[in-house]
Amino acid sequence: MKEGKNIILIGMPGAGKSTIGVLLAKYLSMWFIDTDVLIQSLERKTLREIIASEGLERFIEIEKHHLQTIQASNAVIATGGSAVYDDEAMNSLKEGGVVLFLDVPAEEIERRIECTAERGVVMSSGQSIRELYEERVPLYRKFADVEVQCGSRSQEENAQCIAEMFKRD
Numbered sequence: 001m002k003e004g005k006n007i008i009l010i011g012m013p014g015a016g017k018s019t020i021g022v023l024l025a026k027y028l029s030m031w032f033i034d035t036d037v038l039i040q041s042l043e044r045k046t047l048r049e050i051i052a053s054e055g056l057e058r059f060i061e062i063e064k065h066h067l068q069t070i071q072a073s074n075a076v077i078a079t080g081g082s083a084v085y086d087d088e089a090m091n092s093l094k095e096g097g098v099v100l101f102l103d104v105p106a107e108e109i110e111r112r113i114e115c116t117a118e119r120g121v122v123m124s125s126g127q128s129i130r131e132l133y134e135e136r137v138p139l140y141r142k143f144a145d146v147e148v149q150c151g152s153r154s155q156e157e158n159a160q161c162i163a164e165m166f167k168r169d
């Protein structure tokens, strides 16, 4: 990988972007940015509060704004699962590095996420995780340079395996 390039993680909520991302940054001596944490600290509200007060569409606009203002290099960037709803934001992230889709099967995501309302997931009322997965996978694939199957390995194994891919480059 070219010096200074970012590694951008995309995927479903609960796929492990945040937990694997921080390990990957440690293994590769890179910065780590969690865009959810970034948005919360800049907005001084939790994502759940933003979604509750502003609604889903406005949340996506706020997320887009903050994703477009990221000026990072040599960073692992863990995005929120809804980042792919905005083409411009994703293209601006993609310009700065390699986009990895961390794919975890819908059944495993269902096991990991007990309450989508509590987590603040961008989904319509009555939509199931499986339906959300089917809606989003084409979007994750649209922006991904690499797809990594993360369902059957531990977070450390996933991070090690991804780190090896980049050490070889």
Ligand SMILES: Nc1ncnc2c1ncn2[C@@H]1O[C@H](COP(=O)(O)OP(=O)(O)O)[C@@H](O)[C@H]1O
Binding pocket: 011, 012, 013, 014, 015, 016, 017, 018, 019, 020, 078, 081, 112, 150, 151, 153, 154, 155, 158
């Ligand atoms: N193999 C695994 N890889 C990543 N996370 C896992 C794994 N197994 C269980 N988990 C759990 O799933 C959750 C993943 O959450 P998180 O990293 O916040 O995902 P995301 O940022 O993609 O929403 C964590 O609670 C983590 O402990």
Ligand SMILES: O=C(O)C1=C[C@@H](OP(=O)(O)O)[C@@H](O)[C@H](O)C1
Binding pocket: 011, 012, 013, 014, 017, 018, 036, 047, 048, 079, 080, 081, 082, 119, 120, 121, 122, 123
């Ligand atoms: O997929 C989603 O709709 C969302 C995922 C969350 O991030 P994680 O993917 O890190 O859980 C966060 O950005 C927001 O609550 C919306």
Ligand SMILES: [Mg+2]
Binding pocket: 017, 018, 019, 034, 036, 078, 079, 080
């Ligand atoms: Mg996360």
